[in-house]
Amino acid sequence: MSKIAPSILNADNMNLGSDIQEAIDTGIKRFHIDIMDGHFVPNLSYGPELVKDFKEAFPNIEAEIHLMSNNLDVTIPAFVKAGADLVEFHYEATDQVEKWLNYLKDHNVKAGLVINPETPVEKIKPYLDLVDQILVMTVKPGFGGQSFRPDSDERISQVKELITASGKNIKIEVDGGIDDHTAEIAKNAGADIFVAGSFIFKKGPIAQQILKLENILV
């Protein structure tokens, strides 16, 4: 299974279905859908209708929701109802992390916890029994096309150590500024899943860009 989760944020909105299909044709099984609420981050993106349409069009492909919202009472139930396969929300967005991780488990949706670059890595420790995935942000959330932060490899290694010590099977995902150079840095630090947006959708033919990443990640 591909370790790459393309972020559609920088895909061509007027040709979104065909951009997604082109990526699927290379073997992609999961897409990363960035939800920005204009409040937790200073940008706006998609709503639950997009996720519903995605699942209708591509029922066998995973929709991973990166929820950049602090209005979780509204947004988590809405994206669960829309058919999300995995929802990852920010540690920084709520003081009810445990409640929302349990909500996702109760609804048979995989649960991820996201940490921003400034958040101490140890903050994830109390939640390792409840998560399927930890997303280590490698840029400040809110915009595509930023540069991978140079302290990211150390943070990924620290998350890896915490997960190994816990004995749990939790995936580490990285998001922000991933290309065929930074993917290798993140991989060597212990990342399992690689989100890439502008590298896949803006820097060349989609299939060719995915292949460049696959070659690094084998």
Ligand SMILES: O=C(CO)[C@H](O)[C@H](O)COP(=O)(O)O
């Ligand atoms: O969560 C995100 C931004 O907040 C995006 O997933 C991320 O930025 C991907 O885009 P790129 O690969 O262009 O950095």
Ligand SMILES: [Co+2]
């Ligand atoms: Co994202």
